[in-house]
Amino acid sequence: MKKLITLLLFGLCAFANAQQKITFSYDSAGNQIVRSLCLSGCSPTGKSVEEVKEMEAVTNDDLLKFAKEDVISYYPNPVKEQLYLKWELINDNKVSSITLYSFSGQVLQTFSRTESTDNQVISFGDYPRGVYLVVLNYKDGDQKTIKIIKQ
Template identity: 50%
Template sequence: MKKELLLLVFLVCLFSHAQTPKIVFEYDAAGNQTKRYLCLKCPSATGKSDQTKEAGALVEEKIVPFSSQEVLSYYPNPVKEALYLKWKQQENNGVTSVQVFSFLGQVLGTYSVGSGVHELSLPFQNYSGGIYIVVLYYSNGSQKSIKIIKE
């Protein structure tokens, strides 16, 4: 009787389809996580098969643009020593200054940007590990903020 029961359990396990649960994250336009849930049988969100990148390919991607139309890029993130910002100068809308904020909103550094300058290096070696906000101010009054992690 025990052998038959053991055989039955083995066969059920063998022929049942194992479900691999997946944690799914959703993000808003600014890159902030808005939702997290467990999905047991979820299709790929893009409709494409999931493909993983090789480790070598990840190392080569050093500049991270916001989007394909964006003119600002930054690297590395997470940062250890210095954060490098690079942007394309737009007509009548250049970067005038850059500020570094702690996650609590304290201004840690303000950097003026001259006209014609399209890159800047921000020192991070004196900051402790954590999350920082870097805000770029444009001449037309707009601003862009990026979240930076300091190791």
């Protein structure tokens, strides 16, 4: 019986330290890019709680743009819960509506009365993983389409 208890305690200690033998590296967006097995001299590569920056508000640096001269920005892509859209009103060409489509072409949401604002938050929490299209319709008839991936 003593041998069995000793063996169980040894196994528990071995499995408790097994979690520290795999190290992960992440890119600036928080995506895992490297997973490595460390056999001796392991040092954790993760950031401590103090080093992690809490996101208080979306800044212009966080937003992605189609091109430098473009006036539409969006964040994040791929999206998990919410997509933040922001645009600039140039030459009185306002965004008249925003439509969210599934990749099969089904209309999922429509946002109208966007002419008086320059941003929109779209919730993706209720939708399954996949590819979606966000279409911004301008007052002059132009359209911009953004492909969004839901994780």
